[in-house]
Amino acid sequence: MSGAPILLVGFAVANQAVCAQLTERGHPVVATDDAADDQLRSQAAGLGIDLRERPAVDDWLALVADARAVVPTPGLPESHPALSAAMAAGTPVVSEFDLAQRWDSRPTLAVTGTNGKTTVTVLVAAMLEASGIEASVAGNTETPLVEAIRDPQSAAFVVEASSFRLGHSQCFRPSVGAWLNFAPDHLDVHASLDSYRRAKAALWRRADEHTTAVVNRDDPIVVSHTPGKGRLVTYGLSEGDFRVSGGALWAGSEKLADIAELRRSQPHELSNQLAAAAVAMAGGAHLQGVKTVMREWSGLPHRMMLVAEHGGVRYYDDSKATTPHAVCAAVRSAGPAVLIAGGRNKGLDLGPLAEVADGVRAVVAIGEAASEVERAFAGRCPAAPAESMDEAVRLAAERARFGDAVLLSPGCASFDWYGSYAERGDHFAQVVLQMIGGSP
Known part of the structure; x- marks a missing residue:
């Protein structure tokens, strides 16, 4: 150029x-x-x-x-x-991915998907490091890939690949590319759901005989885009090269971990750990490094993190859940829940939230999309609006019963009330701890 x-x-x-x-x-x-x-x-x-x-x-x-x-x-x-x-x-x-790959030939392990990208990306990097491979995390993080390649010590780059970057990439071809899942998202940026899907599919568009594709067998849209070239590695909760069987996670015939010994064992978290193991091992991680990280993994902030348990009610911060797909996964994992949801809608249909209405005792609707959240649950479970996080937590606590979870899982962006999902989650946790006296 x-x-x-x-x-x-x-x-x-x-x-x-x-x-x-x-x-x-x-x-x-x-x-x-x-x-x-x-x-x-x-x-x-x-x-x-x-x-x-x-x-x-x-x-x-x-x-x-x-x-x-x-x-x-x-x-x-x-x-x-x-x-x-x-x-x-x-x-x-062109995208920054195109430029970075033009300027640097070291291996890239790219992870895309509507949900779970950050978790899997961080896990993969940790598994590589535990295997003696120095890796940098880049992409849809604080460090763009074009910045990460400045580091001469990195042997590989683990790239969180958002649709925003993939959609404009012309020649980006990762050494290993994993597509985790697909659900409606970012329709405030993409012209249509089909455009969003095509952007995700660009991960494998230029796959060749040197490419490894890591495919989630549990997602039919991902499976339908499986590339016809290169090496294929699959994973899933019941089937795949990496899978769950007999109460354990497996890589082929090798046991990675018993579920009982994992700190994070909800279904979507097991799927994320299988994906990470598949990507890391395709990138050169050894079995022991993968096992070590799996057993030590305690999760990332604002992703189904237990804030406190008080009076028989568990309070979870799942502020990172900004799509209905992510909310549904959280509700299924939490058990009976009082759900706090809403914020700034990203152009999505919130109707699919009703799929988990049977697992929701009551809903507290917040933010700009409060009325949309209420409509999604109309006739299925009680719903009430709140004008602040303090009010939302109070209303949720009043509606919760012994054994329930109060779950902040908004299904929307945070930018109506907060500067980020992290700020929203931190405020929720602060309000919860103030309400219960600062102790679990």
Whole structure:
């Protein structure tokens, strides 16, 4: 890439890392942002480039026409005028994954899926490290892949591959690619559910004889996209190369762990651990390293984490659950529950929440989507709105019975009341502990 500039659409963390790499390699860059501020201007100046602020719709045609390629920020809506201008001009759109793979040839182990990506990614990296393979976690994390490749010590990169990046990738081909599951999500970014599915499927679009595909046999959509080339490794709760059988997790004929000795043993967590073992071993991890990590794994924050147990009621923070699919998995795992759900809908149909109504004693609906949550459960179980997290926890505690769980599993984004799902989960935990006197 040389001559004409590379156009960066959006100038947040990922594209700032892209910009630094491009300028270091002598490529001219033009950066744009729809919501520029003094901090972004300062960061652009520090990289020696100008920042085009809030381009008008008519400006995009000229910006794209002058560019050699367009790099969209992850999460740029498919309806953005920069993307339609690129299509009209025939200017290629590429992702940071494409650039990173062009600049670095070390192995990449990529994980995608609607739910479980972060958990599996972190597990895989830990399993590689426990096997003596230095690995870096990158992608849909605090470290973009183009930044991670700066580390000369890493022997492999474990990449959390979101649809936002995969959908714009033209040549990204991971050494190992795992697709965990598929359910509606991110319809505030993708033009349709089919577009979201195609973005996920891009993980295996360029599979060849050197690629290993890790396929979840329990998800029919994932199975339907199994690539026709390369090595195939399967996993599932009952069938697959990696599977659950006889109260244990297995890799072929090798026992990985007895379920009774695992700290996290709900069905979706077993599936995540099987997926991680399959990816890690395809990437060179040894059996003992995988076993060690499985037995020590205690989970990530805000994913079905027990905050407290008080008066026979368990309080769980599952704030990371931002889709109905994730909420349903949580309710099935928790047992009888009073569910706190809602927030900012990501363009999804919340109707599927009703699938677990039989396991929900009552619902407390919060945030912008409170009325949608109430409608999903109408006629199936009692539902009431709350205007704050304090009120939501109080109402849920009043409705819970001995043996129940109070479950914060919102099924929506957090950005109406909070800056992140982590902030939402932390506030829930704080309110719970204040309510019960700070002790379980």
